[in-house]
Amino acid sequence: MPKETFKIKTLTDNNRMSTQELLQFITEKINEGYINFDIDACGQHNIGGSSWAKDRESKLFFTLRNPGQRVGAMALKGTKIVVEGSAPADVGWLNSGATIVVKGDCGDTAAHCAAGGKIYAAGRVGTRSGALMKHDPKFDSPEFWVLKNTGSFGFEFMGGGIAVVCGWDCDSLPSVLGSRSCVGMVGGIIYVRGPIQDVADCVEIKSLDGQDIEFLENGMAKFLQEIDKSELLAELTNWQEWKKIIPVSQDExxxxxxxxxxxxxxxxxxxxxxxxxxxxxxxxxxxxxxxxxxxxxxxxxxxxxxxxxxxxxxxxxxxxxxxxxxxxxxxxxxxxxxxxxxxxxxxxxxxxxxxxxx
Ligand code: SF4
Ligand code: SF4
Missing domain, CATH: 3.30.70.20 (Alpha-Beta Plaits)
Structure with missing residues (x-):
């Protein structure tokens, strides 16, 4: 099995590889045994998500620049995707277990329908992010970590999973969750730091308990390390500044x-x-x-x-x-x-x- 990283440039002499050509090429190389890819993309969609190792065991690793939509869509456990910079809409759509790191902003609908794995965003994420996240109890809960804020209508119809919105560098915003977040939310938890307003009335906002703090303490250092921001650890771990949002109970x-x-x-x-x-x-x-x-x-x-x-x-x-x-x-x-x-x-x-x- 080749150990070296396979480098792909998707634009040569003004000839751009189509999404289909790129994904087929990646599959060919995986079948030859490559598991590490470094890709200069040119807006191609679905990179990383639709690929898996032939033996279904080996971990795949992608480093990407300039990807198109749906980075890591439906990506499987064992896959890791690192985007050096920002990524457009649908990052980690229906993520099924991969770790996806975006070292910039994410477009709209990041983590939409995510069912497993971890998505780490080093900047802001767009509107409707976290909508329809879900948790199948047979697998680990999906996680969605955001350093800054989300656009409006986030976490609509969220049914499970865990989101963490750190509200860093958001002092001028009236709400780090935009407007009308959590409409129809019936499951999961959103941890949030910073001002929030205009949240749907199907949820309640509570203080953290010991279990919440334990989860955040365990995950925060890893998140910041993945996005190259470890220096923010002390600033983001003052738990008095955090709240959690959960759906109202059936009794209520x-x-x-x-x-x-x-x-x-x-x-x-x-x-x-x-x-x-x-x-x-x-x-x-x-x-x-x-x-x-x-x-x-x-x-x-x-x-x-x-x-x-x-x-x-x-x-x-x-x-x-x-x-x-x-x-x-x-x-x-x-x-x-x-x-x-x-x-x-x-x-x-x-x-x-x-x-x-x-
Ligand atoms: S009351 Fe009985 S039938 Fe109605 S939803 Fe509850 S369990 Fe189901
Ligand atoms: S009982 Fe009510 S909820 Fe059930 S099928 Fe009839 S109208 Fe619909």
Whole structure:
């Protein structure tokens, strides 16, 4: 197996390698046994993510300059990618275990859908970064470390994983998370240092506990070392300056407005086009209820923990509970399947309501 680093220049005499040519070339070289690559890119996409060693065991190492979008997208455990400078959108999209270090800023949607591995950004990251991060408990939690700040709408629908936003060099910003962060966040943790505002009300902001500090202490030195900023360790480890953001608990949610009430009384008025259209604010019943439903929900009491998540999330207020028995009112139910989707114990299942045509 060649030990030396394989160098690739993707622009020669004004001839630029396409993304496809570059990725195929990398694969050929991996098949010859190379595992270390040094690439002068020219905006090619997906570098590092779609490559893996032939034996699926060897670690791959990429040093990149001037990459295009989706550096390390879907990259596997054992891969390490270091970008010498900044990188555009989708860094580490759906990262599946790689370590990705960007020694500058990241464009929009960094760490979007990341499911494993570690992403280290030495600068700012753009809008919608960290959105849809998730954690499969069979694997280690994905981590996303940012030295400075994120753009707006970060961490939307985050379902798991850990993000750390250090807020360094952000003194002039009103919020190191931009505007409207954490909308729809249902899992994971965001550690943040510096001012934050306009965070969605589905999350709560708390002080750190001992476990949080232990995690940050263990990870911070490594992060700063990877981005060549070890001198900031003392400045960034004053834990009094840090907070954590987590989703509100189910208990807290159950005290809030049920989805059915929100849908009927608030959704359209406050909705995304509410300011721009003239509307009579009537919610039309387009999906059929009763016998017209395509699917109907069936409840099985086995495993039910009486958490009321189904009841609180039914958009038609069709579910009721009496003595821990849950029923769906067929005249209200529209067969949307939300009860099946939200129940943590798989008590609801949707069955076909199609009639045999004789
Ligand atoms: S399918 Fe479930 S969530 Fe949807 S309307 Fe019927 S009972 Fe409610
Ligand atoms: S969501 Fe599932 S477990 Fe919770 S009350 Fe409803 S049926 Fe029971």
């Amino acid at each position: 949610k159950s005290k809030r407005m049920p989805v059915s009430e929100f849908r009927k009384n608030h959704w359209i008025k406050g909705g995304i086009f509410g300011d721009f259209i003239h509307d009579d604010f009537v919610v039309y019943k387009l999906p059929a209820s009763g016998e017209g439903r395509v699917h109907i929900p069936v409840w099985n009491k086995e495993n039910c923990v009486n958490c009321k998540i189904c009841l609180n999330n039914c958009p038609e207020n069709a579910i009721s509970e009496e003595e821990k028995i849950y029923t769906s009112d067929s005249e209200k139910c529209i067969g949307c399947g939300i009860c099946e989707a939200v129940c943590p114990k798989q008590c609801w299942s949707m069955t076909s309501n199609r009639k045999e045509i004789s």
